Amino acid sequence: MENRIREARPHVTRNENLIFERSTPGKSGVDLPPLDVPAVAAEQALGKEFFREDIQGFPEVSELEVIRHFTRLSTWNYGVDTGLYPLGSCTMKYNPRINEVVARLDGMATDHPYAPEDLVQGCLRVLHETARCLAEITGMDAVSLQPAAGAEGELTGILTIRACLAERGNPRQYILIPDSAHGTNPASVSISGYEVRNLKSNARGCVDLADLERAMNEDVAGLMLTNPNTLGIFESQIREIADLVHAKGGLVYMDGANMNALVCVARPADFGVDVMHLNLHKTFTTPHGGGGPGSGPVAVKKFLEPYLPSPTVEQASDGTYRLNYDRPKSIGRVRAFFGNFGMAVRALAYILANGPEGLRQTTEDAVLNANYVMSQLKDLYELPYDQPCMHECVFSDRRQAARGVRTGDIAKRLIDYGFHPYTTSFPLIVPGALMIEPTESAAKAELDAFIDAMRAIAQEVEENPEFVLKAPYTTRVTRLDEATAARRPVLRWKS
Amino acid sequence: MRYLPNSAADRSAMLRASGHRDIAELFDQIPGELKLQKALNLPGPLSEQEILEFFQQAANESSREYVSLLGAGAYSHYRPVAIDALLSRGEFFTAYTPYQAEISQGTLQAMFEFQTLMTQLTGMDVGNASLYDGSTATTEAVLMALRITRRSRVVLARTVHPEYREVLGTFVRHQNIQLVENPYAPSGQVDLAQLESQVSAETAAVVIQSPNFFGVLERAREIAEIAHRAGALLIVSIAEPLSLGLVAPPVDADIVCGEAQSFGVSVAFGGPFVGFLTAREKFVRQMPGRLVGQTVDTEGRRGFVLTLATQPIAVRVGGDDIPLPARQGRPAEAGRAQPRQGALRRTTTPLGSRRRHALLRTTLQRICGEDAAEFSAGSGGIARGENPGRLTSGALLSGIEEPPPGVRYGNGQPRRARPHGEYLSPASGESRGRDSGRGIPIGAGGTTPIRGGLRIIGVST
Numbered sequence: 001m002e003n004r005i006r007e008a009r010p011h012v013t014r015n016e017n018l019i020f021e022r023s024t025p026g027k028s029g030v031d032l033p034p035l036d037v038p039a040v041a042a043e044q045a046l047g048k049e050f051f052r053e054d055i056q057g058f059p060e061v062s063e064l065e066v067i068r069h070f071t072r073l074s075t076w077n078y079g080v081d082t083g084l085y086p087l088g089s090c091t092m093k094y095n096p097r098i099n100e101v102v103a104r105l106d107g108m109a110t111d112h113p114y115a116p117e118d119l120v121q122g123c124l125r126v127l128h129e130t131a132r133c134l135a136e137i138t139g140m141d142a143v144s145l146q147p148a149a150g151a152e153g154e155l156t157g158i159l160t161i162r163a164c165l166a167e168r169g170n171p172r173q174y175i176l177i178p179d180s181a182h183g184t185n186p187a188s189v190s191i192s193g194y195e196v197r198n199l200k201s202n203a204r205g206c207v208d209l210a211d212l213e214r215a216m217n218e219d220v221a222g223l224m225l226t227n228p229n230t231l232g233i234f235e236s237q238i239r240e241i242a243d244l245v246h247a248k249g250g251l252v253y254m255d256g257a258n259m260n261a262l263v264c265v266a267r268p269a270d271f272g273v274d275v276m277h278l279n280l281h282k283t284f285t286t287p288h289g290g291g292g293p294g295s296g297p298v299a300v301k302k303f304l305e306p307y308l309p310s311p312t313v314e315q316a317s318d319g320t321y322r323l324n325y326d327r328p329k330s331i332g333r334v335r336a337f338f339g340n341f342g343m344a345v346r347a348l349a350y351i352l353a354n355g356p357e358g359l360r361q362t363t364e365d366a367v368l369n370a371n372y373v374m375s376q377l378k379d380l381y382e383l384p385y386d387q388p389c390m391h392e393c394v395f396s397d398r399r400q401a402a403r404g405v406r407t408g409d410i411a412k413r414l415i416d417y418g419f420h421p422y423t424t425s426f427p428l429i430v431p432g433a434l435m436i437e438p439t440e441s442a443a444k445a446e447l448d449a450f451i452d453a454m455r456a457i458a459q460e461v462e463e464n465p466e467f468v469l470k471a472p473y474t475t476r477v478t479r480l481d482e483a484t485a486a487r488r489p490v491l492r493w494k495s
Numbered sequence: 496m497r498y499l500p501n502s503a504a505d506r507s508a509m510l511r512a513s514g515h516r517d518i519a520e521l522f523d524q525i526p527g528e529l530k531l532q533k534a535l536n537l538p539g540p541l542s543e544q545e546i547l548e549f550f551q552q553a554a555n556e557s558s559r560e561y562v563s564l565l566g567a568g569a570y571s572h573y574r575p576v577a578i579d580a581l582l583s584r585g586e587f588f589t590a591y592t593p594y595q596a597e598i599s600q601g602t603l604q605a606m607f608e609f610q611t612l613m614t615q616l617t618g619m620d621v622g623n624a625s626l627y628d629g630s631t632a633t634t635e636a637v638l639m640a641l642r643i644t645r646r647s648r649v650v651l652a653r654t655v656h657p658e659y660r661e662v663l664g665t666f667v668r669h670q671n672i673q674l675v676e677n678p679y680a681p682s683g684q685v686d687l688a689q690l691e692s693q694v695s696a697e698t699a700a701v702v703i704q705s706p707n708f709f710g711v712l713e714r715a716r717e718i719a720e721i722a723h724r725a726g727a728l729l730i731v732s733i734a735e736p737l738s739l740g741l742v743a744p745p746v747d748a749d750i751v752c753g754e755a756q757s758f759g760v761s762v763a764f765g766g767p768f769v770g771f772l773t774a775r776e777k778f779v780r781q782m783p784g785r786l787v788g789q790t791v792d793t794e795g796r797r798g799f800v801l802t803l804a805t806q807p808i809a810v811r812v813g814g815d816d817i818p819l820p821a822r823q824g825r826p827a828e829a830g831r832a833q834p835r836q837g838a839l840r841r842t843t844t845p846l847g848s849r850r851r852h853a854l855l856r857t858t859l860q861r862i863c864g865e866d867a868a869e870f871s872a873g874s875g876g877i878a879r880g881e882n883p884g885r886l887t888s889g890a891l892l893s894g895i896e897e898p899p900p901g902v903r904y905g906n907g908q909p910r911r912a913r914p915h916g917e918y919l920s921p922a923s924g925e926s927r928g929r930d931s932g933r934g935i936p937i938g939a940g941g942t943t944p945i946r947g948g949l950r951i952i953g954v955s956t
Binding site: 016018019020029030042046049050051052055056057058059063066067070071072073074075076077078079080081082085087090092094095096098100101102103104105106107108109110111112113114115116119120121122123125126129133136137148149152155159162191192193233234236238239264265266267270271285287288289290291292293295309331332333334335336337338339340341342343345349351352353354355356357358359361362364365367368369371372374375376387388390411412415420421440441442443444446447470472475476477478479480481482484485486489490491492493 | 556
């Protein structure tokens with residue numbers, strides 16, 4: 001097997017204990033400047049009741065040890081910087097370095113959210129311009145940057161629908177969600193006070209118009225749709241879908257998680273979407289950061305604008321920017337301050353770097369890469385919906401499962417070949433799904449190596465399935481005992 | 496485009512290999528009439544130098560040349576440079592959520608250490624990693640308490656950050672939950688007598704902040720007793736967790752949550768920040784967010800995994816009476832004796848921390864008189880006065896009758912709503928604690944009203 005491994009080679013990484021296990025009393029990683037004012041005895045100032053003697057077990061380490069500790073930990077990770085990261089639906093594209101530099105500028109990273117408006121015109125301009133660009137890209141009329149992540153964006157969007165319908169007289173009871181939806185959709189619906197009704201997909205993996213027609217009535221507040229959907233397929237009947245929902249007084253919500261397939265090619269506003277969210281950490285290159293922070297702006301048509309979270313950033317007639325808190329119909333705040341400003345800075349830097357031509361090329365490359373991978377693997381892996389895809393393609397492990405190897409096992413073996421796994425077992429409408437999204441950041445050469453690895457694994461499954469089941473072999477740790485971790489949780493270090 | 500790794504030749508080869516005529520064919524699934532027929536009105540493309548210039552220019556229109564004493568849940572602490580050196584490791588910041596544990600041990604171990612550090616600080620048993628920010632962490636704590644107790648009433652102290660309260664209100668509006676607000680006593684703390692009458696067998700939780708929005712420490716033990724007698728939980732939200740370096744943690748609480756921005760995260764115009772939530776061990780299975788657990792691999796080596804899959808957020812709530820924020824006055828230069836101006840001073844060069852402290856001290860002394868405010872620099876100043884509520888990381892002002900020169904009052908003609916201070920200003924109709932004649936703290940809680948809304952903001956280094 002060894003000679004098939006093309007991308008990965010064993011690498012020396014250091015062992016590293018927990019930071020607490022490095023600690024020695026009396027060491028310090030930071031020196032403070034000397035006091036230039038009279039010292040105050042904390043115990044006296046606070047009183048005995050409130051004074052804290054020490055913090056049990058808190059680590060005491062030097063600066064060098066902190067640097068070594070986290071540098072060593074970092075080498076145990078796989079990132080987009082390390083290699084191909086074809087995690088479907090997550091859009092693991094390159095995070096440009098200039099984004100990080102401008103977000104850390106003195107004046108971008110340092111302004112306080114409550115500083116007077118006159119003194120933070122630069123920050124307000126960045127927020128305003130980012131929102132304007134996102135409105136242009138989606139075709140929508142207004143954008144709120146307040147939601148802290150995609151899931152919160154969904155919730156915000158559904159709350160605006162509710163506020164709008166409530167004002168029209170009846171907030172209604174149900175939200176329709178296709179069975180291919182993201183798992184966060186039902187949660188957002190539920191906290192908005194709605195109940196979920198599922199829609200079945202048709203043979204093409206898209207919304208079944210007949211099923212929608214049956215389900216859509218005056219008790220339904222709206223439809224929550226991902227487009228392209230989680231199979232990477234564009235809902236080509238989207239206009240008819242939107243018309244059906246609108247005809248019964250409902251609204252159309254689009255989960256914009258897959259907007260990277262549409263930027264500068266088509267605009268949701270033009271195909272009937274009323275409200276949607278975007279994920280700046282997917283389409284607009286803000287880093288995933290091991291799970292956050294994200295940013296989930298919400299874009300709406302004009303009639304929903306009054307319901308967006310408060311405050312909004314507005315430009316006055318004299319060109320200056322102002323925060324508008326006077327929004328009586330607003331759903332309220334979904335996060336303190338103005339959302340993840342630092343992520344807006346990065347997203348705007350990305351849009352500026354590309355311009356409209358670059359963004360279009362980016363979309364085309366993402367779609368081409370996904371179709372290329374699909375075409376090179378579909379003879380070995382079952383393709384349940386055999387048609388050109390958009391930004392990602394979804395296979396099933398049906399053939400491999402017959403040999404006892406499931407999508408999760410193939411994913412683990414892929415690690416040995418030097419690649420981050422694809423998304424496993426999602427979307428749920430494909431049993432044993434392998435969801436592959438190369439993004440535009442994958443060069444052909446790297447895709448070829450990935451394709452070779454996937455083909456080699458398919459062969460291993462035929463020849464020696466047991467071998468694949470024990471993968472990975474090249475990582476610092478082998479498969480971890482998740483059952484015990486959940487049964488007897490150890491969630492903190494103790495001395 | 497410099498971010499794209501494929502050449503024109505690569506693209507042609509891939510098109511050929513996948514059996515497609517041209518790129519346009521791949522987009523055939525989008526009906527023609529839905530395709531964009533025009534170029535979008537977007538800026539760019541810009542070179543790297545031009546992008547830098549663009550943001551440099553925006554950064555010039557900032558408050559960076561002012562001494563800012565603003566606090567209120569966002570704190571401008573000095574950030575050791577090692578932080579950005581480590582954060583800039585691509586293995587950390589370009590990785591996804593660590594679902595593939597074998598190649599994510601770096602993230603997982605760091606998260607496990609974060610969980611441990613937060614529990615050490617808060618005195619709780621278990622902690623998560625992590626939540627969006629303090630406002631959403633506080634909301635999640637309330638949702639968690641509702642799941643645990645299966646009750647439907649929440650008593651919320653008015654001394655909790657107003658924006659945290661607003662966010663909570665948004666999240667629970669469409670659930671069958673009743674939010675009850677506890678006013679504050681003249682000391683700037685939770686009104687215990689009122690609290691006794693507000694807590695009942697329907698109460699899921701009492702939510703307080705400590706140090707609270709006024710920078711005053713709450714009597715968590717007494718509040719916990721009141722809550723626990725009725726079978727309710729005590730949630731303590733902490734906006735300035737650096738206080739936990741000197742202040743005893745609220746160990747009588749059931750959930751301690753809040754904002755960890757003070758621990759090395761830039762103030763960044765309000766975000767991104769980092770929420771935290773810690774709790775007693777018995778509630779671990781109701782904790783929201785991601786949890787990292789320690790386990791072993793097939794060879795018995797220590798390793799870490801995401802564990803205890805999150806409870807879906809599924810709650811119901813009722814009306815909230817959270818008022819819209821009132822306004823804050825205009826800023827200006829404190830150094831010149833002009834009324835209605837803010838505690839900000841323009842300087843021609845950036846100030847070093849010593850000059851900042853000296854400036855703050857003289858400003859406070861001018862405002863309060865020599866003896867009224869003690870102030871100390873360091874990791875958050877400590878000051879005290881005669882107020883029964885103990886203060887942290889701030890100063891205490893006593894008995895001011897008239898606006899001193901150079902101090903802005905926030906309840907002037909409301910012009911545009913601003914998010915803080917409003918709950919105390921006479922204009923808001925608030926009664927308790929307003930004209931107590933007692934000292935009112937400024938500091939860790941951020942903006943603090945004095946007799947109608949003086950706003951000087953906590954200092955930190």
